[in-house]
Amino acid sequence: MDSVVVHLHGAVSLLGRFPALAGVDLDVAPGEVLLVQGPNGAGKTTLLRACAGLVPIVDGEASVLGHDMRKDRRSVRRHLALLGHAAGLYDDLTVADNLRFVARSTRHVAAPPVDDVLARLGLAGRLASVPVSRLSAGQRRRVAVASLLLRPAKLWLLDEPHAGLDADGRERLDTLIVEAARAGTTVVMASHELERARPLATRIVTMAGGQIHADTHAEVVGVA
Amino acid sequence: MLRDAAVMAGKDLRIELRSRVATNQVAPFAVLVLILFAFALDPDRGVLARAAAGLFWVAVLFCALLAIQRAFAVEASDGARDNLRLSGLDPAAIFLGKAGAIAGELALLEVILGAGVVILYDRSLHGPVLLVVTCVLATIGLAASGTVYGALAAGLRVRETLLPLLLLPVVAPVLLAATRASEAALGGTTGDGWPWVRLLGVFAVIYVAFGVVAFAPLLEESS
């Protein structure tokens, strides 16, 4: 395993002509739970997407899980998991169908069975056979979180993970994050829900104007 | 890679199974088109029967447009494309899977249209081997080129109007060749039809190859 999971130096990323990332310097060590906070429009979402290889980085140095993101941003994708704003589910398929598609397309050998994952997110039983179009936004979010568990867990990129979840969903999510961190997953999380997210983090950075600013360490409090 | 393609195609077909768009909307549309042709061309004067092969394939083209639009509308939900890119599925496999599912739906529609032509236009079927081979190759060509252009136009706000403009001129040779081959089959002169089948084969091979190669950059091009 490389010494650094994410290495960014002077990274610039454009959305159209707009520099969403205007020179980001960031190093994330293995096993860290990094919280990225900052105002709307600061570039947090683009940062996560750039680390996932979905958005090209056009200047500076960038490497994720040992892959040089300037040269090839595709091969790293199957080794990480991104929880984005939108769940990206197929409306006509049921919850279980959607998760099975994730499982089959990801081909993660050590993935837990879909039924286990459904149970962990409180989606088992009747809910599993409901077409996604009939779910509430919060329930869809749970399905999206569930799909995280079906992917390799070296790096988790979470964009506002708590948004839309009810209290029970949040509890479950926190538990998952803590367990993942204990098992060695590196987690980079962008969040506005600071009371919720701060206790989970080992390190906090602030982002504004497309760059990373303040950097503080925090003790892990953890969820019982 | 074939396994990945099967996963992709399976997903698309399962979506079709649950939403039944092809059976409930496109198939009736197909029959409607045949009926409209009859209104336009006056069945009594025998024009309809003579033009049956051509009208069949024009109707297939219209259905193909709908099927392709639908196939990509399914992926249009926010984040679906990202998920496909993150999944680690080989883009070539995604292409083959999508095209395969479209081809399957088209095949079903062709059977329905074929029955429609026999019944409504009073044409009986001859030269079955030639007809079947023509349909298979034409369908593969339409599905492959349609998937390429569908992906090109997907995610664009003007998708609905742009796709026909981009795709139809490109598949004009398929219409031409399939009609000529079908006419040869129905008219009993199957020998004339086989050269056109070769052309259909060339078209299909070229666009399947192009799709396999071009799909990776196509998938990337949006955020």
Next chain:
Amino acid sequence: MRSGIGTRILGTAAVASLALLAVMALVITPQDVNQLDAVRFLYIHVPLATLMYVAFGVTAIASALYLWPRYRARKWDLLAGSSAEIGVVVTGLVLVTGSIWGRTTWGVYWTWDARLTTTAVLFVLFLGYLALRRVGGDVDARAKRNAIAALAATIDLPIVHKSVEWWRTLHQKSSILDEETFLHPHIHGSMYWTVMLGIGAFLLLFSWLLVNRYRLAKLEDRVEDEGLERAIAERRAEADAMTGAP
């Protein structure tokens, strides 16, 4: 911004050769035995048809170069677009001159001749490509999409040509109009050279138009690029305004 000396020479050469062509075509060359003066359409129709394929070819090659990682550069996308714009106009003119020619000689505006039909399909392919180019979005994504669309159309063109040609030759037996001599009158001597001159003159014109259109496209592009430095600076300034937020 003034044209370079090379461009101006090109422009002058184009005008001069076109003038010479006009003289040759309208005055000096003889009438055709069948078509009389109408044969003079030949001198624009054939060069325009050649130009159409050249423009298409430039678009195709530029698109391929854009997609080739080693040579990727935005200029290829700009060149492809410039060539296509000129190409679509040329193709339209081919159709119009072909149509008028047909009307004056045979009394019909359109024959489903193989070449004319292929040209019509090519026209629509060009139009579709240009429509696609106009759609907005991220610049690099757009360029890649344009290039793939151009290549997808290019591989189609030979198939279109072959199928239409085959189709029409099968019909030739039942055709009353002798389409062959209509579009291929017996060319000899001065007529032949005039056609060659025509092709040359129009190629010069095309090159001149292409250079200028391309330069215009590059300038438009540069205006947007220069905004980028400023945008990055403004973006960073946001941070100063916001620092200290909880």
